[in-house]
Amino acid sequence: MGWVQFGRRRRPDSGAALSVLAVAALAAGIVVGPAAAEDKFPSREVRLIVPWNAGGSNDIAARVLAPILAENGMRIIVDNVPGGTGTIGMGRVANAEPDGYTIGMGTSSTLSMIAQNKTPLRNDQFASIARVSTDPLMLLVPVNGPKDLGAFMDELKKRPGKVTIGTPGTYNINHIFATMTARAAGVDYVNVPYPGGAKVITDLAGGQIDAAVLKPSESIGQIKAGQVRPIAVFANDRLAVFPDVPTMKEKGYDVFPYGPVVQMAYLVAPAKVSPQVRKTLIAAFEKAIQDPRFKAFAAENGVLVDNLTGEALDREVQAVQKSLNAVATQVFKAE
CATH class of the missing domain: 3.40.190.10 (Periplasmic binding protein-like II)
Incomplete structure (x- = not known):
């Protein structure tokens, strides 16, 4: 620290005074300079864990969304973490720092594993962001x-x-x-x-x-x-992309004897993510999923897209979980 002599007393020069003020500000919890910019989410890439191999439908959807998100200021790195019917990758999301920089793509497949107690994961470990697709x-x-x-x-x-x-x-x-x-x-x-x-x-x-x-x-x-x-x-209805392919139901086969089940993919963050960061993630992904380019991709591939986000999606996940709790245990009870 530099000092200036004033008679018998020494006083800090102006540069030193500024340093002292900066330390005081930090001690008081006041963020100044470059640190303030770091608080703005997102200030770096967001890691999106897809708990399946590259080339699958969830991976493809994530990679279609990534450039659309980038155009709107959110850079996404897709990270494939396969294994355990989605539970290994989703376990990493559940245990990640809840700062919004690690999110994951949940699916009904993992909910089925939860229904059968084949994983320690639970839905209250996640905060829902947006549903990406419902897939027949x-x-x-x-x-x-x-x-x-x-x-x-x-x-x-x-x-x-x-x-x-x-x-x-x-x-x-x-x-x-x-x-x-x-x-x-x-x-x-x-x-x-x-x-x-x-x-x-x-x-x-x-x-x-x-x-x-x-x-x-x-x-x-x-x-x-x-x-x-x-x-x-x-499904109960034929698909627009394959109108000549019949449903199991119309051919006389009941594959929903224990209740309806739906295959869906949806984005989540760790449960303790802050409300503001969650709101930012929801807004970004909602805009990307509703983008005409993603909707065109969905229509071409027989994927159904809606606009379910946040707490409403939390409730939908719980509803699907409840259905799977009944269906999966009936189907697999002898396996």
């Missing part, structure tokens, strides 16, 4: 497989306990529908779980598995290329 699921076969749903059900009966159905993850909604399909035929089957939809569709197109339960967005490229064929939709 389809039953698909290789292009040289059964020509329609009736032929596939006959195949299940001819080869009880031997027909293989691939799903991204296990003990989730895809697994539920695969199981209910086999039950509708009155036989067992072999569930083949994968770490993500991209690997399921690759093996289905290659004939390594007999069928798969996937989203349209995970399979539309291979469908258009003539490598796989959808034979049924697990």
Whole structure:
């Protein structure tokens, strides 16, 4: 510190005085200079954990949203953390610093794991931001497989306990529908779980598995290329993107005997994120999801988009959880 001599007393020079004032301000909790800019969220990239392999539908949706968010001042880094039917990546979100710089993409698959107590995760560890999509699921076969749903059900009966159905993850909604399909035929089957939809569709197109339960967005490229064929939709209505593919219901098969379930993807932050940061995240993602470019992507891939955010989304997650608590335990109680 520099000092100036004034007679017998020494006083701090002006630079030293400013330093003392700065220290005093910090001690009083007053942030000045560059530190003030750091308080503005976001001041750096936000890490978005997608708990599935790259190339799957959730990963693709996140990467479509990223440049739209960047245009509006929020830079996103997509981080794929697959494993445990989504629970490993979501565990990292739950345990992250609640500053808004680590968020994650939850799915109904992880809610199914919670329903069966196959993970220590709980919904109160997260604060909902925005729903990205609601995804109908389809039953698909290789292009040289059964020509329609009736032929596939006959195949299940001819080869009880031997027909293989691939799903991204296990003990989730895809697994539920695969199981209910086999039950509708009155036989067992072999569930083949994968770490993500991209690997399921690759093996289905290659004939390594007999069928798969996937989203349209995970399979539309291979469908258009003539490598796989959808034979049924697990929904009450046909899909606009595949109007010729019948629903299980219209063919006389009830795959919702224990109540309706929905496959959805939604964004969350750690539960203790501040209200202001949560509000900023909600506004940014709401704007990006409602952007015409993302809506066009959704329509082209059979993805349903709405405008559910914040506390309203919290309530929807709890409603889906309640339904899965009943459905999953009934479907998997003997497994």
